[in-house]
Amino acid sequence: MKPEKKYLIVMDLDDADSDVREAESALREIEKEKETLEMWGFGSEIPSELRREINSRRKNVLLLKEEVKRIEEKLKNFDKEIKTDLKMPDELKELKNRLRLELDSDITDRVIDEWYEEYQDTSIEKDVEHWRNWALQNVS
16 A cells, blocks of 8 residues: 555645634634624524534534544654655665765765655656666765
8 A cells, every 4th residue: 555645634634724714614603693692682592403503513613623633643643654654675775874884974864765755756666676776876
């Protein structure tokens, strides 16, 4: 199974945030109707349908907020999950070790990780020889 892309999770979060704002707006609108009735002295005569609709909209807002929290948590843990799900090819591990010996710096890890992400983004299945050549070209 191919891992989900981070930008898709960000887009889902944006959509979920938008849904929450719309639901909260709809809730405020109907609560204003109730407040208007109470302001004019009809508090005891508020229709049960209005009360049920308010409760329904409150429940919807809470559910949507939970969905936002779930997506935020998924986004927060994205890098950890991806790195444990994907196995770096032996060729890139070997290159990483060689560069680490030659350069002895943190830049090596960042460069190799970027190459690895590029490697993962390719959806075309290619043989090991292709990726070995690809990795060697990036080193030179």
